[in-house]
Each structure stands twice: as structure tokens, then as C-alpha cells.
Amino acid sequence: MITLDGVSKRYVTKNGTVDALVDVSLDVDQGDVYGIIGFSGAGKSTLLRMVNQLETPDAGTVNVNGQDLTAMSPRELRRQRRDIGMVFQQFNLLETKTVYRNVAMPLLIQGASKAEIDRRVDEVLKIVELEDKRNASIRQLSGGQKQRVGIARALTTQPSILLCDEATSALDPKTTESILALLKKVNREMGVTILLITHQMHVIQRICTKVAVMEAGRIVERGNVLDVFTRPREPITQDFVRTVVNDQIPEPLLEMVQAETRPQELLRLRFVGDTVRQPLLASLSRIEGLEVNILGATVEELQESVLCLFLVQLIGGPEPVRRAEQLLDDAGILRERIAA
Numbered sequence: 001m002i003t004l005d006g007v008s009k010r011y012v013t014k015n016g017t018v019d020a021l022v023d024v025s026l027d028v029d030q031g032d033v034y035g036i037i038g039f040s041g042a043g044k045s046t047l048l049r050m051v052n053q054l055e056t057p058d059a060g061t062v063n064v065n066g067q068d069l070t071a072m073s074p075r076e077l078r079r080q081r082r083d084i085g086m087v088f089q090q091f092n093l094l095e096t097k098t099v100y101r102n103v104a105m106p107l108l109i110q111g112a113s114k115a116e117i118d119r120r121v122d123e124v125l126k127i128v129e130l131e132d133k134r135n136a137s138i139r140q141l142s143g144g145q146k147q148r149v150g151i152a153r154a155l156t157t158q159p160s161i162l163l164c165d166e167a168t169s170a171l172d173p174k175t176t177e178s179i180l181a182l183l184k185k186v187n188r189e190m191g192v193t194i195l196l197i198t199h200q201m202h203v204i205q206r207i208c209t210k211v212a213v214m215e216a217g218r219i220v221e222r223g224n225v226l227d228v229f230t231r232p233r234e235p236i237t238q239d240f241v242r243t244v245v246n247d248q249i250p251e252p253l254l255e256m257v258q259a260e261t262r263p264q265e266l267l268r269l270r271f272v273g274d275t276v277r278q279p280l281l282a283s284l285s286r287i288e289g290l291e292v293n294i295l296g297a298t299v300e301e302l303q304e305s306v307l308c309l310f311l312v313q314l315i316g317g318p319e320p321v322r323r324a325e326q327l328l329d330d331a332g333i334l335r336e337r338i339a340a
């Protein structure tokens, strides 16, 4: 549905050159909620703006619905952009105008009839649950309500793609949850494909199906959210995952572990989905000559499944520890040894 192929973008300023995108390729399929995560300056905004050609590439192509946007005339591009809505971090609304006027804007620009505009505005305000604010001024709204107006405006032209530029970064945690739930609803019930950029792994966890991690203009890791959360490869991805799934031994317990004089093995275990139901820890503790201590545990909901992370200390000789590791391997549990 969206395909970037070998896209590069270099900005030249009086302070020097910046390679904002370096040979970036990306495939977003219909129905995806695709999240791009990275630190400030990684190139996320530049990538997002390629998809509606607010930025043009120095090299590579940008295809949307099978059409190469980089080869389009300005007129064709304007038509294509109606199929791509955009939601902004700072809402980008006309503060002195009404909700109706803001939401109607894309249709007014297109020259739609008053009857059609009225019908469509009412439809989208219902979706974002702001019917009662139709005639309110934007200034009278909370941040969360403003973002709902921003989403409604992006949906008026019935786009098949929604681009979200840090849509929840200016909102408090509770409002963030409600906006993320709304985006998920837009994806599920209206079939809108979403490409979003964020620096919060929590956003990826809550609504994305796929994720790409960006660093210095490159995509360094990508995949299904469940896979990336379970087996993050790159250090930057591990850092992002750690902000949601803590995988470190808590400081007070570390001292106890380091003071242990008996032979021990420290393991980080990851269980996904059905594996969670197995009574593994009970089985481990039945191994003769083995003492099992839990040093940490996290359970996170992820894509309608659960990811559990356990930090365990196995105290015992080589044979009981080997049996324990065998048991974990047979159960398909991901295990990783950690240093004390």
C-alpha cells in the first residue's frame, strides 16, 4: 500500500549537511498500524512527510496504492493527497474558528456542496465522539478534544491512509490512552491504514502491528511488534523495549545475588502467548538439587497476547541447571543468561 524504495534525503544548510534519510526502504500493508520509533533527529518526520510528498526524495521512489508519487504532476498529487489524512502533534487547528469549520476545511477546499459537508462533518464528529462540540470554538476545547478534532478533520475526505506525527506527545497519559483507542477504532472499523511516528515505545505497544526503529536516518530494525518486543536485536531497540518491559534485576536484589556463594545461573526468560499457561516455574522447582528464586517479573499486554519476562536465579550444580535449561528449551521459552 505504501512502499518506499531506497529513499534518501540530504538537507544542506549553512551549518553543514544532514543526511536525514539514507537509503530507506519500507513496506506498509493495507490494514497495518505501522509505527516508526526513534530519538529526536533520527529522520522520522522526514520519512512520514515523504508519504504525502511534503518532502521530496533526492533518490528513491515513494509508491502509494501502486502509484509513484515522485513522478506525479502537482494536480495528480493534490488528488492523491485526498486519500492520505494527516494528524499533527500540535493539532494545527484554526483556534478562533468552530469545530465545524475546522473539520469542514478539507471539503471546503475541494469545493464540496454544503449538504455534503454537513453530512460528512456530522459523520466524523460522531466517530470521534464530539457531536456536542460542533459549534464550539477550538479555544474552548481541551488538548484531547483538539486532537479529536484533528483526527476528524483528517477523516473528512475518507482517506485510506492516516499519517500521525507524534499525535499524542502533547497529551497527558489518560488522554493519550483515549486518543490511541480512537486511532485503533479508526483502523479496525474504518479499515484505515495508519503510519505513525513516535518516540514512545508505549504508543507502539498499545496500537501498532508493526514497528521500524530509526537511527541516524536509517531503519536499523523492523518487524511485527510481538517479535520485536520479544527478541530486540539492536541496542537501541533493546533500550526502547526496556522502557516498557523492564529486564534488569532490581538493585536491592542484585546485592543478594552477588553475595551468593553457591553455584548459580541467572536467566532472563521470555514467554509469549500460550506458553504463559504452562506451569513452568513449578516444574523447575521440582528438579532435584535446584533452588529457583524469582528476581523480577513483568507481564505486558501486546497485540492481544501477553509477553511475560521473568528474571530467575537458579542455584545448584551443573546437572540440575542443565536439566532446568533443557526443560525451558523444550517448552519453547526464550532464555538468555545474564551476568550478576
Ligand SMILES: Nc1ncnc2c1ncn2[C@@H]1O[C@H](COP(=O)(O)OP(=O)(O)OP(=O)(O)O)[C@@H](O)[C@H]1O
Pocket: 011, 012, 013, 018, 019, 020, 038, 039, 040, 041, 042, 043, 044, 045, 046, 047, 199
Ligand atoms: N528543513 C530542514 N532543513 C534542514 N535540516 C532539516 C530539515 N528538516 C529536518 N532536518 C534535519 O534532518 C534530521 C532529521 O530530522 P527529522 O525531523 O526528520 O527527525 P525526527 O526523528 O522526526 O526528529 P524529532 O522527533 O525531533 O521531530 C535532523 O538532523 C534535522 O535537524
